Amino acid sequence: MKKQMVKIKEQIYKYIFTILAFASLAFLIGIMITLFKEAIPLFTQVSFFKVFFGQFWYPTYDPPEFGIFPLVFASVLVTIGAMLVCIPIGVGSALYIHEIAGEKQRAFLKPMIEILAAIPSIVYGFFGMVIIAPFLQQLLGIPTGLCAFTASLMLGIMATPTVCSIAEDALSFVPRSFREASLALGANRWQTLIKVVVPAAGSGISTAIILGMSRAVGETMTVLMVAGGAATISKSIFDPVRPMTSTIAAEMGEAVMGSLHFHALFAIGLILFLITLLINVAAEIVSRKFRLKLGLGR
Secondary structure, eight states, X not given: OHHHHHHHHHHHHHHXXXXXXXXXXXXXXXXXXXXXXXXXXXXXXXXHXXXXXXXXXXXXXXXXXEXXXXXXXXXXXXXXXXXXXXXXXXXXXXXXXXXXXXXXHHHHHHHHHHHHHHSOHHHXXXXXXXXXXHXXXXXXXXXXXXXXXXXXXXXXXXXXXXHHHHHHHHHHTSOHHHHHHHHHTTOOHHHHIIIIIHHHTHHHHHHHHHHHHHHHHHOOHHHHHHSBOOOSOOSSTTSOBOOHHHHHXXXXXXXXXXXXXXXXXXXXXXXXXXXXXXXXXXXXXXXXXXXXXXXXXX
């Protein structure tokens, strides 16, 4: 009787977890269908080439222009800038916390970094708009502090906790025997760190970097508040820009449902979805490559 009850419970748990797993897949498919359904009407009237490579975003003009290249360019620009900020700080912080910091420092720094990851993006946006932007405007003598540089800086700060936390977890999974073997062969602490520990944790570190990039690409409120909002191709990193996410957030409430403007915003969302999907696929490929290289299986 007890064995039968145990089997019944196992079957129930199996079905519950199976349903939950496929529910996630169903949500993903639903999102894709919605994006394609709402974006396709735009491409039936405007060619994909003119939409993606068009240099002017004037959706309310007569005739309207739906060129999203300035928006894509802005997203790429601020994401690259954010990576230049968060990769050295995030990976460097992870290396310091795991390899150099003492127990008391580690016990303090790790929770603080995780708290930074939990701060809402709008708080970062307020901080950037009220404090950072005026400071940079005065320091650098630029026309406005609300520009691509400020957006990159704030996104880099936001992505740093994600990169640091995941990279530090990856370092913690490196077997202690790797370090001991390296030191036993005569390598010093720095050589062990650079030539043994970091390559062994390369899968997790690369995944952390790519997920940080995904966080920067998909961020909305911060770039809406500090990027400047100019839907033009910037000639300098100190010019105002408008990434794809902030365009959707700023204009969706004003777009007439069913209009070309409405469908154009969904087209931006579709392209953004495909970009983030490619980033996550790249993270999995890189992670698997490192695992196979180290003989850790698939």
